[in-house]
Amino acid sequence: MIKNPIDAAVRRRFTAPLLEWYHSLGRDLPWRRTDDPYCIWLSEIMLQQTQVVTALPYYHRFLETFPTIKALASADLEAVLKLWQGLGYYARARHLHRAAQILVSQFSAKMPESFESVIALPGIGRSTAGAILTIAHGKCHPILDGNVRRVLCRFFAIERDPREKSVDAWLWHCSEMLMPKHNASHYLQAIMDLGATVCVPKQPSCTRCPVEKSCAARKKGLETLLPIRAPSKKVPHYDYFAGVLCVDNAVLIRRRPLKGLLAGLWEFPGERVAENSKQGSIVLAYERFFREHLGLDTCECKPYMTIQHVFTHFKMTLHVFLHHSKKRVEAVFPFDWVERETLSERPFSSAHQKIVLQLTQKQNQGELF
DNA sequence: CAGTCGTGGAC
């Protein structure tokens, strides 16, 4: 990847107008009103692949419950996951929790100031480490998130796929060279603000952009075509079933393994329906599942609700059955019986949370289920 | 190193 060098002239055309724009039009965000590295770290983790408006309420709730690194480190993972419920990418919560424990045991419960120590923490990669070091500790380390990548690809009219290794390396170099030594923290937040509010993926507001006159993509009329995006892949669709097994006022739930999809969250027992199974065999699969896993040979079950859900890499139709039984089968880990009133204390995935909500609402309306 | 990992906003 060969490009013109980033020299002082380019820095003047880019960095200075950007900083000026940020000081008058930058966003007022809660993690910009603190110098607590823990809060800044938390915001960076929550904002990975997540929009500001989505993360905001989670950020406030999280800090109310875990105001310090020590408080987070001594919490149960399940309590952390409960606060993360609905935010997605739950490995972030798991890594955050583990990193807090590492900080308490090895770093006096403080975020270290060396890049090597920070990036070694779970859940912190090159970009997040750069952001924490620069914003929380006043250092000067580049980042290359979606915003910076898009802004740079447009400003320099990079007409190649930024996922190519050589292009990615050049963008990192470029991001580093553009950083001002003295105002690095404001600069980072400025370029992210620009990407999030002006230089947006579709229909960028170039007339509001402080560097419009120097933007190569704008000059070439390529601003909506860059950066080059990967062709979208078709995501497969799978059928799942889940059973709300009820005895009196209790229901049976199961905790997911601590690795993989929705790790550590609770759900109503069930599994994916085999790929080649026919229509109508879902009930048969459901009966077989409860017979084999829980020894239930009778089945007083009926369809309860159907939930459509989209994950990153597949779509799911979740067929939910309501299932009454006289006696509680023994619940061995990872299974557990819980009263309906206490269901909402457990962290569920969004799809299964819809079931929890339905059960809770029915109860509040005085109906059985 | 390409696949995995969630969810919701915006259009």
Added chain:
DNA sequence: TGTCCAAGACT
């Protein structure tokens, strides 16, 4: 409605 994709990291 479908489509893109958001302050990426981990394997």
